[in-house]
Amino acid sequence: MRKGIATVSVSGTLTEKLAAIAAAGFDGVEIFENDLISCPLSPERIRDRAADLGLGIDLYQPLRDFEAVGPARLEHNLRRAERKFRLMERLGAGMLLVCSSVSPESADDDDLAAEQLHALAELAGRHGIRVAYEALAWGRHVNEYLHAWRIVQLAGHPNLGTCLDSFHILSRGSDPIGIEAIPGDKVFFLQLADAPPLAMDVLQWSRHYRCFPGQGGFDVTGLVRHVLNTGYQGPLSLEVFNDVFRQSDACRTALDAMRSLIALEESLDRRAPGPVIPTGFAFIELTTELTTELTKGLTTEIATEIKKGPATGPATGPSAGDTLPPAPGEAAALVGLLAAFGFTRTGAHPTKPVEMWEQGEARVLLNATGTGTALAAIGLETPDPAASARRAEHLLAPVLPRERAPGEAPLEAIAAPDGTQIFFCRSGRADHPDWTGDFTGDPAMALRPSPGTVIPATPTPPPPGITRVDHVALTQPWHHFDEASLFYRSVLGLRPLESMEVPEPSGLLRSRAMAGPDEAVRMVLNQARVGARHTPWQHVALSCDDIRGIARRLHAEHPGLLLPIPDNYYDDLEARHDVGPEIRELGLLYDRDEYGEFLHLYTITVGRVFFEIVERAGGYRGYGAANAAVRLAVQHARGPGTP
Template sequence: MRTSIATVCLSGTLEEKLQAAATAGFDGVEIFEQDLIVSPNSPESIAALAAELGPSLDLYQPFRDFEGVDDEQFAANLARAEAKFQLMKRMGMTTILLCSNVATATIDDDEVVVDQLRRLGDLAEKYDVDVAYEALAWGRFVSEYARAWDLVKAADHPRIGTCLDSFHILSRGTDLSRIAEIPGEKIFFLQLADAPALSMDVLSWSRHHRVFPGEGAWDLTDFLTRVAETGYAGPVSLEVFNDSFRQADTRRTAVDGLRSLRWLEANVTAARTGSDPVRLDLQPLPHVSEPRGIDYVELSTDALGALTRQIHQLGFRFVGFHRTKPHVQLWRRGQARIVVTETTEPGVESAGPAVDSAESGDPSVEPASPAADFAESGTRLRGIGFAVDEADAAMERALLLSATEVPRDQAHDEEVLRGVFAPDGSEVFFANGTGEDPQWTDEFGNVPDDRQSAIDHINLAQPAHHYDEAVLFYTSLLALTALPSQDVPSPTGLVRSQVMSSVDGAVRMPLNVSPDHSTNALSRGAGSSGETYPEHVAIACDDIFTAATTAVARGLKFLAVPQNYYEDLAARFDIAPELLDRLREHNILYDRDDSGEFLHFYTSTIGSVFFEMVERRTGYHGFGAPNAPVRLAAQHRRNKES
């Protein structure tokens, strides 16, 4: 499948955008007119640069407000079009995007529009240019793809075709059945964008909130499947207007865009039920199933004593030091495993997953690698190991989706573990999950532990500019599902939270963007004003009160819960007084739904990490969301006091 990206998707200069698209691996680019206008380089120079870098120049866009006008205006529009055709010839470009008129159209008459399209086609013929006519969702008279196609069909000109844009079609909730009527050769161009489900005017939605496929709410697999089955064989291009993308690192955004197209391509390959071949040359990816669970969490710290003391207070048992890396420890509570890497020594490496690129000095990792977002000091969540059915297939898929491999040194007799950097700079490793203790734990010794405990969920803080990238990353690499996002109030603003989950709930990862996470760099929870938005690991247990009693006996100081919370709890739920007293005594929070109950408590924060102990009763599947503001406020107070 030929891939393309509009330069409007990316930040930077036109030259930087071309370089980023080429480095990411796109086959072509769309030149957004404003990018060319503001460039100091000539059209010929831009064409030569593109030829040197590799991507073809697939589309010049946009040409606006052409049809449905009076004769005088039409003559001026033809002259304007001819100037653009001459410019395209200088660049060797052969396709232009014609948007349906939104500003100057005064004649809503199909015969007039058809005639004007036909005359434009005659002019385009002189310059060997194809015109792709697109219905903008807010077009004055032409706003539906079906009507745009009817006009193109009536014009019956070899130089006039249509452009299908998923945003303009799906944002209006348009019936897609008529796509099948359009011959593939009359679809001159295809543009894709996803979008979150929002209730707002379509123009603002389009200009600010488009995202790459897989990062929004639309079924683009169905959309692309329908287009592929028309016989369309041209580029599949991204046209995304997004405020965050235009401020983010150009190369990373380009990589994220290509990942979205490769993921979508594989989805269409798997979804097609017909045996008839399509001309898009769709390629599959290695299949991966949802992870079986969390194999381990790795924390790095320069406060080893404080961190391991808190882990011990939560009932974890010390398994041992790594046999070749004495600065690395393993702690265990049932099937919950925490690898702790001490980082007081410069250049130390982790035993479970990897070594950060910045520490390894690996020259193959470009500065745009997500690892550059990772702070080198403090206590932070360094990585996650996922138990998967086929670790090799998961790794192959990750690399084909443009993920960056984590460099890792290991002895000849150590378990081979491979992983990649996540968008926030943390590390994701794949281990074959069999339901038994993984082999890598033998490198620490073996301490059996049959307690009913496991990692329940991991709450990850995300930089705002890479939030959508993270959603696509976990969707495409690990087959996780993005649940509807929620906004949680905190003392410093709203925290946006979206859960990535496996269908069976074995893996649950809320991704959070906090109100002050507005910069590219993520110092593992530190916002630009100094307020911290930490990450946490939640541990499941079968008796929250026993866990709390053990923790208190070992000296743990819980995150304090105000008395007002328990008075409100008594008002909201019919809770037995003795249970309410036990909750209050241990600073335990409570939630209930139609399926069951959820009891949990929090520790204080060390660096940018804290822990949560949870007990799920019967079928409760949530995260105690009503209690999140209580926790955020308590953390805010603790931060102010410290």
């Protein structure tokens, strides 16, 4: 279908808006009156600029407070409309949006409103223009779409129809099934917007919090389906008032808007294949600093130990009793964390300073090409990597070019809105090249733990260990949060949960969890906002079956790795839940929902990254959100990146 967007939905001057909208691939625009008034170009030049960009001008808006007024006001309103029609002829716009009146001068009289809208449509017809009448959700007398349609019927003019707006309909809780009673040729225009569920005045809700379809909580797809069932043939056009979008890069916002319409159109087609759902985490890639210490070759003896793999030899590779040589701070701390958890270094990439650490089904890649420690990439298992990449490209996700040496496995990769690289993998399958085969065990670029880490002389029994990656949490730039939510929902098919706000010492943290249908892939998107200082932390949550055993071992062998939890937390926890004293003794955090229980702990932060170890019992579905404020307060007190 034809795709359009209102100029009010993106930032910039009118000419900048038009350029961004055209670059995103839209077919048409709604020109918002304020954008035209503030533009130095004449209507003719704007018309020509739009045409040069391949854009039609589908609508001019709005004409406010027109109908159901006294004779003197009607005469004034018709003069006002005549001027707009002349301007629209110069602009090349063939339709005018008229909003239901909010004026205290208007009367609650449908017959009078219809009579005056008939006069307006008659005047519009002389200029070759049609009028679309819309019920504002806060209209003084007309605030329901079926009420507006009844007035259009009463007016009975061929140049008068109705405009349906998803926000005005769904924000009031109106049932959109009634749309199907309207003939398709009388639905002159369709405006679309989503919105988060908020308990507030509908006018403020509309003016500040609308978002693109798929970013909020409305069933926009269901509404559009009802509209299409009428036989409507017009464009799908976005009209979004949003404070963040008006401050963000126009090209990026327009691209996000187009992604929302592509995903919406797909959701309307029951034959569309839909997203290729990821089936798990293939790896998490962390970058850390590159130094000469990190690229020193190891001895033949150590190389032999690494090549033996996780089944034999010490987990860290070097000979028993060795004290490892010094290594830089963040890289050393990161390696120390993994070794403390029981991860084993199982291979190194032959052409890149990257090595693989494994435990259970969890894989962590350490990439020594960064300027600090950060989560740079996520590998996702998918039944068809090529199809996943094609879908991502169809939804306007940037496909990342990759250099590949002869014999290395191909890996499809895209960029998420925050720059995180997403790789599509199919690991350990005979029907697809296996990327893990690229990690040969060559130790030439091995990273090293902190100074003084001693390799035990006698191998100890395997400690209670990590089983897999449970979820990852990514901090989004404040102006890309909704974009990221739509990206993971549409590209990966993750289901968004309700957005929530968590207090932290310097403001509020907005957070939204997302998961696949079977919860094999879970992600949490965080955004610092409302006066909070910038806290770009990322974290990786690792699942286990015996968190008590892991906590005991870490407290005994590596007591400085865990984030200390205040006693006040446990006093409150014990008042709310019947938990044993070992929860406090081991420094664990606790939560429960209707499905089960959740135990978790946090590590210190290295660079931008910290780890969480979790144990889910009985089908618990949450993420321990009740404990997030405690964690944030402790991290705040320690400072960002404090080891």
